[in-house]
Amino acid sequence: MCGLAGLLRPTPDTGADRLSALARAMGDAMLHRGPDDSGVWADEQTGIALAHRRLSILDLSPLGHQPMASADQRFVVAYNGEIYNFAELREVLVARGHAFRGHSDTEVLLAAAVEWGVEDAIARCNGMFAIALWDRQEQCLWLARDRVGKKPLYYGWAGDTFVFGSELKALWQHPAFDNPVDPDSLALLLRLDYIPAPHAIHADTFKLLPGSLLRMDARTVAVGAKSHDPARDQRRYWDARERMAAAISQPFxxxxxxxxxxxxxxxxxxxxxxxxxxxxxxxxxxxxxxxxxxxxxxxxxxxxxxxxxxxxxxxxxxxxxxxxxxxxxxxxxxxxxxxxxxxxxxxxxxxxxxxxxxxxxxxxxxxxxxxxxxxxxxxxxxxxxxxxxxxxxGYKRYDRAIRNWRWQRRIPAPIRNALARSARQHGEASRTGGFAALAAEMGARGIGDVYRQRIARWRDPARAVTGSKLPETFYDQPDPLRGAGTPADAMMLAxxxxxxxxxxxxxxxxxxxxxxxxxxxxxxxWRVAEFAWSLPLEFKRHTSGNKYLLKQVLRRYLPDSMVDRGKRGFGAPVSQWLIADLREWAAALLDENRLREQGYFDAGAVHGLWQQFLGGERKWHTHLWNVLMFQAWQEHWRAQRARVGAGAAG
Structure with missing residues (x-):
């Protein structure tokens, strides 16, 4: 496990020493991801630099050092993750004439790129990974992420420079990274408690989607962020929706x-x-x-x-x-x-x-x-x-959403639509249950809309975030599976x-x-995922409880008393914290004047929820926690950027 970072200039106008220094600063910001070793590679002729921090897991010797070049010197890679089937791939590659100096999966990845090309090589890998690979022959950069999205990979523009890394703190190290908060992404945070890919908290900054590749060269860097469309420019080598639909069409x-x-x-x-x-x-x-x-x-x-x-x-x-x-x-x-x-x-x-x-x-x-x-x-x-x-x-909310969806379809459309319109007047009150919550679901076009009401925190976050427009996600689609499978399958896909x-x-x-x-x-x-998708629903949702087949396997190793337990979340008593130990901290971050001066939120609306929470009128701790996490993050981000600015000035 490691951390990677780097940059690509639109023109080769930066010396090797400067490129290396910038990349090294980006990599060193992620020391925690790789305390065992570090490396930097730069090519001033093409304006590319790669940095790597290494946590040694396989091949602890110097032969696992990165960035690493392929045997023919065409490819240079900085890579984070593990390719679990590397031994199998290595056997195939040895049979095709490739020789290996060490036994790291990084060396296997490079040989695979030489043998099959970048896209085919990535598709053959079973693992978790984020990859930055420079092709010297084509003079282009490939970014890749594993099928499920285990390993993170951010990218964006710092001025006219393309920057990328395992964490945002790497991008922050570039002196030109002054990208402001993206209000649309902030609205997503309020709705979901996190910001889904390809969005990121900063403008002109993105996450690579799971199962995707991005190809960048000097020309595409020069075009800039304003012309970048993740939906168009990120290539899928493995698409969960397509693979799930295919598995359902050929069931077990x-x-x-x-x-x-x-x-x-x-x-x-x-x-x-x-x-x-x-x-x-x-x-x-x-x-x-x-x-x-x-x-x-x-x-x-x-x-x-x-x-x-x-x-x-x-x-x-x-x-x-x-x-x-x-x-x-x-x-x-x-x-x-x-x-x-x-x-x-x-x-x-x-x-x-x-x-x-x-x-x-x-x-x-x-x-x-x-x-x-x-x-x-x-x-x-x-x-x-x-x-x-x-x-x-495995989630009980799946059962509740299906129950509500079936119940709603028994109500005539005019009545459902009228109730849905009335629900808009209740605003965030629809999150607290009762009639308002039921009415909010009445305008549902499909199971996707019903399920969104089950998982959303802020029901209308764009009203709380100044200047925002809520981007569409999987949860905004009436049917995430687009006609394939059951409503249960659609929710599991989302x-x-x-x-x-x-x-x-x-x-x-x-x-x-x-x-x-x-x-x-x-x-x-991915093999487990595609097999699970091929199973009939009754092998998962059973009269004896959910996750039926998984529990049947578990019974081979544990007694029934250890298998038949109700689901319990790995939670935290946030409401209790905010009432007691964190009250002073929260009150400072949610101060109405402070919120108004910062300008990100509707200060009155947010502060009003805080007052209602303190008065015991509503359990608004989930709404408040994501605002507090943004407020605390904002302080940290500004402090980090100030430190980078001071270093550049010095």
């Missing part, structure tokens, strides 16, 4: 036992691939279905007790540590459990803006950061159970394409990399 035809055997085999292989490392490997264990099945499959394939890690919360209904302990004892893992106090959790809050770089408001970021810190005391790689809910129908990469995987990446820990997600192997 076996019985439940056959499906169970197939899933067990796929998961065993996926877990085994992700256990390969030249450093200690462990697993995050919460005691729920997803982390338990990953742990069980690790232990079944290990000759030694697997290292498992759990965080417990003192005097909190969010505590699940006892569930994880039961699983660990049954599987005989080497279990580490740490109980933390409210003060321990609250101490993480001031570090969040620097940890995430972009405002991010999923409050489970706090316990995730704590368990990552715990795991790093003993291992360098940790597996997680991310993906089970999105692939195997979450897989948006919530999973931009919330859950972002959260795990930033919190783990903040402590130089690599996190891997076996359930998100």
């Amino acid at each position: 035809t076996g019985d439940v036992l056959e499906a169970e055997n197939r899933l067990d085999t796929l998961l065993r292989d996926s877990v085994a691939l992700r256990m390969v490392a030249d450093v200690p490997v462990g697993v995050f264990l919460s005691g729920g279905t997803d982390s338990s099945i990953v742990t069980a499959l690790m232990q079944a394939q290990s000759r030694h007790p697997v290292r498992t890690f759990t965080i417990g919360f003192e005097r909190s209904h969010h505590d699940e540590a006892h569930l994880a302990r039961e699983v660990a004892e049954h599987l005989h893992t080497a279990h580490t459990e740490l109980y933390v106090s409210g003060a321990d959790a609250l101490a993480v809050v001031p570090t969040l803006p620097a940890m995430f770089d972009e405002p991010f408001a999923d409050a489970s970021q706090v316990p995730t950061a704590l368990v990552a810190r715990l795991a790093r005391t003993a291992v360098t790689v940790a597996l997680s159970g991310d993906g089970g809910d999105e692939l195997f129908y 979450d897989f394409a948006t919530y999973l990469p931009d919330d859950l995987l972002c959260k795990v990446d930033r919190t783990s990399m903040a402590v130089s820990l690599e996190a891997r997600a076996p359930l998100l192997d």
Whole structure:
């Protein structure tokens, strides 16, 4: 696991020393992503520079150093991630005449690009990755991101220079990166608690979508950000919607036992691939279905007790540590459990803006950061159970949305439309339940509109963010699957394409990399995803409970009492924090005069919610948390930019 950064000039007008210095500053801003080694490569003839920070996982020798050039010197790469099938690809490449000096997956990636071309090579990789690869022959830069979006990759323009990196803090290091806050992206934050790709918090700045490639050269850099259209310019080599539709059109035809055997085999292989490392490997264990099945499959394939890690919360209904302990004892893992106090959790809050770089408001970021810190005391790689809910129908909100959608269709259209119009008068009150919440869904065109009401925080965030217009996302489509599959499939696709990469995987990446820990997600192997999509819905949504098939596999390793547990989120008591320990901090950031002077929000509306919350009239803590995360981030961003400006002036 590593961090990458770099820049490309529209004209070769910058000397090698200056290019290298700029790239080095961008890379060094991400020391936490790669404390073991660093490297810079620059070519003043073409105006390109690449920087790399290395966290050594495979081939700990200097032969794994990056940026790395291909054997024929055509390609130079800075790469973040792991290609799990690199050994299989290497065998094929050796048979085709390629020789290797070391045993890193980076060297395999470069040889694959030489053998098959960049796009085909990327499509052959099973892994998690963000890649910046310079083609000396074509004089172009390729950016690539893995299928699911495990690894982040930002890009944009700093003046007339194209800049890119694993985190925004790398882009901030360029003296010309004065890109302001994008109000449309801020509105997305208020709606979703995160900013989905391709959007980013800054204007003229973007995220590469999962499963996508971007090709840049001097000409496209010179055209600039105003002519860049991510929907047009980012190429998909793997599209979740297309792959899901294809899987549904060719469904699995076996019985439940056959499906169970197939899933067990796929998961065993996926877990085994992700256990390969030249450093200690462990697993995050919460005691729920997803982390338990990953742990069980690790232990079944290990000759030694697997290292498992759990965080417990003192005097909190969010505590699940006892569930994880039961699983660990049954599987005989080497279990580490740490109980933390409210003060321990609250101490993480001031570090969040620097940890995430972009405002991010999923409050489970706090316990995730704590368990990552715990795991790093003993291992360098940790597996997680991310993906089970999105692939195997794990959320109760799916059932509620389907129920409401069926109920609404029984009501005549004129009545539904009239109720929907009346709901607009209630504004954010529709978020609190009751008649207003039901009426807000009445104008739904399809399951997508109903589901959006289930997952949205601010129902009309554009009214709260000055000068904003809400961009369309997967959640704004009446049917995200465009006619393929069931309403349940459509909701799982929307979450897989948006919530999973931009919330859950972002959260795990930033919190783990903040402590130089690599996190891997076996359930998100693309082969597992496409198999899950081919399954009939009754193999997931069952009378005995959701995630049926996944739980059937888990029963092979754990007793029923450890399998048949209700779903419990990895949450944080935000409302309690804001009423007590964080009240003074929140009050300062939500001061009405301060909000008005900054000019991002409708100050009266936001401050009014704060007052209602303090008065106990409404539970507005979710609305307030994403505003607070932006406010705290804004202070951090301005301080970082001031530091860069002072350095440039000096």
